[in-house]
Amino acid sequence: MNEKKEPLLRAENITITFGGLKALNNVSLEIYPGEIMAIIGPNGAGKTTMLNVINGFYKPDEGSIFFEGKRRSKDLKPNQIAAQGIARTFQNLALFKGMSTLGNIMVGRTMKMHSNPFSQGLYWGFSQKEEIEHRKKVEEIIDFLQIANIRRTPASMLPYGLQKRVELARALAAEPKLLLLDEPMAGMNLEEKEDIARFVLDANEELGYTIALIEHDMGVVMDICDRIVVLDFGNKIAEGTPEEVKATPEVIKAYLGTAE
Amino acid sequence: MAFFFEVLVSGLMVGIMYSLVALGFSLIFKASDVFNMAQGAMSLFASLALYGFLEQFFHFPFWLAFLCTVGVMTIIAYVIVFVVLKPLVARPPLMLFMATFGVMYLLEGFGQSIYGTQAKGLEIGIPDNVYEVAGILISTFDLFFAVIAALLVGGLAWFFQKTRNGRALRAVSDDHEAALSVGIPLLKAWYLTWVIAGVVATVAGVAWGTRIGVQFSLSLIALKALPILIIGGIDSIPGVIIAGLIVGAGENLGEVFIGPYVGGGIQTFFPYLMALVVLYFRPYGLFGKEIVERV
Numbered sequence: 054m055n056e057k058k059e060p061l062l063r064a065e066n067i068t069i070t071f072g073g074l075k076a077l078n079n080v081s082l083e084i085y086p087g088e089i090m091a092i093i094g095p096n097g098a099g100k101t102t103m104l105n106v107i108n109g110f111y112k113p114d115e116g117s118i119f120f121e122g123k124r125r126s127k128d129l130k131p132n133q134i135a136a137q138g139i140a141r142t143f144q145n146l147a148l149f150k151g152m153s154t155l156g157n158i159m160v161g162r163t164m165k166m167h168s169n170p171f172s173q174g175l176y177w178g179f180s181q182k183e184e185i186e187h188r189k190k191v192e193e194i195i196d197f198l199q200i201a202n203i204r205r206t207p208a209s210m211l212p213y214g215l216q217k218r219v220e221l222a223r224a225l226a227a228e229p230k231l232l233l234l235d236e237p238m239a240g241m242n243l244e245e246k247e248d249i250a251r252f253v254l255d256a257n258e259e260l261g262y263t264i265a266l267i268e269h270d271m272g273v274v275m276d277i278c279d280r281i282v283v284l285d286f287g288n289k290i291a292e293g294t295p296e297e298v299k300a301t302p303e304v305i306k307a308y309l310g311t312a313e
Numbered sequence: 314m315a316f317f318f319e320v321l322v323s324g325l326m327v328g329i330m331y332s333l334v335a336l337g338f339s340l341i342f343k344a345s346d347v348f349n350m351a352q353g354a355m356s357l358f359a360s361l362a363l364y365g366f367l368e369q370f371f372h373f374p375f376w377l378a379f380l381c382t383v384g385v386m387t388i389i390a391y392v393i394v395f396v397v398l399k400p401l402v403a404r405p406p407l408m409l410f411m412a413t414f415g416v417m418y419l420l421e422g423f424g425q426s427i428y429g430t431q432a433k434g435l436e437i438g439i440p441d442n443v444y445e446v447a448g449i450l451i452s453t454f455d456l457f458f459a460v461i462a463a464l465l466v467g468g469l470a471w472f473f474q475k476t477r478n479g480r481a482l483r484a485v486s487d488d489h490e491a492a493l494s495v496g497i498p499l500l501k502a503w504y505l506t507w508v509i510a511g512v513v514a515t516v517a518g519v520a521w522g523t524r525i526g527v528q529f530s531l532s533l534i535a536l537k538a539l540p541i542l543i544i545g546g547i548d549s550i551p552g553v554i555i556a557g558l559i560v561g562a563g564e565n566l567g568e569v570f571i572g573p574y575v576g577g578g579i580q581t582f583f584p585y586l587m588a589l590v591v592l593y594f595r596p597y598g599l600f601g602k603e604i605v606e607r608v
Contacts, residue, residue: 135494
């Protein structure tokens, strides 16, 4: 069914080497609009590297990224790529520690909604109406992720699980075309994982976001994802629906251990 | 007792003027992670430029001369970011720091070659009277600049807390990568930061140029900024202001009350002593952000 649609993002023959290590070796993948896609693999497989290439932090040595059908130019900067509609969260959290929850989410919102915050030259003031509009949307996201009671708390003082949620809120605030989540459930207990899984599902089903995520919890991945790409030592070793991937012998050997 | 307060008050006023210089350092460090050795030279160049517009090359009225000086400092800020920061973006901070030394020498050299090395008096019509308030003598000159400094700091605080651009700059100073990932253009953020620092340097240059004359030791005022930044925490604007007050008051009080016992002339290094003490108890400064690494 998904094969008929045009991919939102296509990575073609991505190769990237760091020093002597080939982090990604000729990896191609597609992300289709409206799906939740997982990138899985053992530690060191190149998953975060792949996300960094998609989001523009790394430039691949070979290969190209196509976003919405157009080839991405080599000298596009990460903030320009973000402005095109790609938002992400980070494995080790990258919140603005000095700001409150609200501040973090507002930054995520306002920066994207105006293609360039400095595009109007030295714009010292702010338009009241615009700000109110954005504030409304941010409040919706805060309600959606149930973080209303920590709005004013400085991000550095939040417990880990809530920090992850605030980072997710910041990414959602940009209303991105593509949402990249790097291990959104790392370090959480079962209850917290179920919460985040529910939010991710809601974001996809109710709000229509296209999501690509890296995750280690196989139960979660099999439950919520439409398609999975498996990486191992920089190579793509499998791709398909959860059932297909579960049954692939290479995957079983490299990652899942004994057949589930 | 009144004498104590007099010394204290005049120290506080001087302290605010020191803060003006330290503010520039803090702004740039917060946004670009660079310790700008050239900040003092920027203040110096600003006051030279102002003198040039007022007396040496033109005879503009003050408001015009000030605007022109701000314009000149804006251009200098752009040039510094474009020529020095942009090529060195990914390099270690130490390299950027050394580059700012280069900028410092360049600015001082240019200042000399364009404006000459003589000390110049800057007369801009600020009332220089002495009033007596509750038995304490207060100079209107100091008061004037204390008010200006307060307005400037208030304006900066409003800018950083309430405007979109200000929020963007705070985000950049907090986490470069995260700022990039939400679409903030790093280079433009730096331009804006350095321009603001240039404006702050202009105000500081005007203040000090009027106080002690436009002379090349102005760039040495920057050395007073170092203990302020250590005491207050380099990345905290309120910290810089309060530390400035502490240093100003401290050096005055120290010179007057402790000086006679140790031979006098201690006001130059007394702030450094204070900084040493603060470093012992609070290495990040009184208000600086404590860097907590997640293990």
